[in-house]
Amino acid sequence: MDILAKERKVKELEKQISELGNSEAVVKIKQEITRYKEKEMRKLSAWDRVLLARHQQRPTAMDFIQFMAPDFIELHGDRLFRDDHSIIGGIGTIDGVVFTIIAQQKGKSLEENLERNFAMPHPEGYRKALRLMQQAQKFKRPILTLIDTPGAYPGIGAEERGQGHAIAQNLLEMSQFTVPIITVIIGEGGSGGALALGVANKVMMLENAIYSILSPEGYASIIWKDSNLAPKAAEVMKLTAYDLKEFSIIDRIIMEPLGGAHFDKVKTFQDTKNAIMEEFNKLRRLSPTELHYLKNNKIRNYGFLQRFNYDNLGGIKR
């Protein structure tokens, strides 16, 4: 039984409560719900987390921003081609600190998703992000990015306008900015399309978010020629927050309520905001040079490999 089936069961029980007027029975069912969630939703498989990361009711970037920075002003366009609705950007105040906030925005309905292109950005989206980040650097403003995308959009227009170039440019520039950059992966972190907003001083992940080189479906169809094996792929790909924390790819996990962020959105927003401000308060004490150095040091050490020690080469039998 995957997490969505379990969730349906919980929802069914909750429906029973609303139908019952009797307080004694309500208490009983409520206890049962708590017990069930505790038992069945505590330990999740990687595939469960994939399902939660893509959940219909999962809070989107705008929900986070409206809670954390109610005064957020959205700024549009890349000044070159058009405004990409799959990425939103602007300026907002979080706990008295003005941030430049950039985020990938999923839709809540099919209609909105079509407008947002399912949060799959075109090059102009990344160029808008870059423009706003350069603006942040100019005004010495910290940058917050929220990542939630299946990946950069693979289409004719995207290629014609240089998707690869746009992403590469972001990676290079983000590594060089000297203002604090904080990234939170709130849902799907899909490949280069996610990384293009994710070269940061601190990278955090919600507990049920995922971050990977390609989708489990894509992986399964390439390796096993069968996209139905996606659940198995999710296990072997090591794409959960816990795996990535162990690899030191991310710095911190932000816990979610049992069953996923949509069970208690306000708590999720509050915890996320607290984590962001905690990390920011550590970063604000560092000088621009230190921020640049530490970030680049971290980037430099990405990888998993080994090298012969030349001093011992003489000892190797050939």
Place this chain on the structure above:
Amino acid sequence: MTSIAKTLHKRKKIKNNLKIIQEQSSFAKAQKMDVPEGLYEKCPSCNRTVNMKSNIANDYICKHCGNHFRMRAIDRIRYIVDEDTFVEKGLGYITLNPLFQDGYEEKISHYKKTTNLDDAYIYGFGQINGQQCVVGVMDSYFLMGSMGSVVGEKVTKSFEYAVYKKLPIIIFTASGGARMQEGIFSLMQMAKTSAAVAKHSKMGLLYISVLTHPTTGGVTASFATLGDIILAEPGALIGFAGPRVIEQTIKQKLPDGFQTAEFMEEKGFVDKVVHRKDLKKTLAQLLLMHRRVA
């Protein structure tokens, strides 16, 4: 042992090590490889069978249609770098299996044997028509030239070496993209190599990237498209998403010539498409134009 004997012993050891390093150089190993007389391959462009021996003599260009065949990394170096000037750097890297993926180690050791390379990228110091530079070449025969931890590290190292020596760098890209088997570690190489380009660029040094067939995925979205000058070989496939992925997404057939080098030049993402026969001359000229006057 007297101190002199000790020093001599040490020197001998260093000399031995150097010899081993040189013998281990992919360049040296691969130079011993030869193409058999009767080897034929089908030209992917005009579908005619081509004798590989004579094809190599023609710089890997199809004599029927002018299609530029893929080149092995060591052939590329032999072709571009002046004879006897190439010194391979960054030897001895070992590709590991960070996610414990089935069959990955076997795959790596298979390609190590068939290509004589450590992984899909080699770099070193060399001269092009007498001008010093760092040259890096990806090899698409090694697991589609995919970028894993070792490729990312060696690309980064090559930029660092160029910074250290204050030299321009030329990189020939050929890659199917990320190394899936290394998962997130592979993705992070995009950030690492891009940051390395920035480090080199900040020093006011020249970086020329030469996009060869095929250059896609994570390599396109990192160091390949960050060159000060971006050249490409005729007909090379250049793009972020692969053509098949795009066709599946938009449910249409792609127009002819989409994502070719000429297309990318037309769209403004490649400075110049250069025929293979003119490549060395062009590179030498660009290096000369950027020569630093002390």
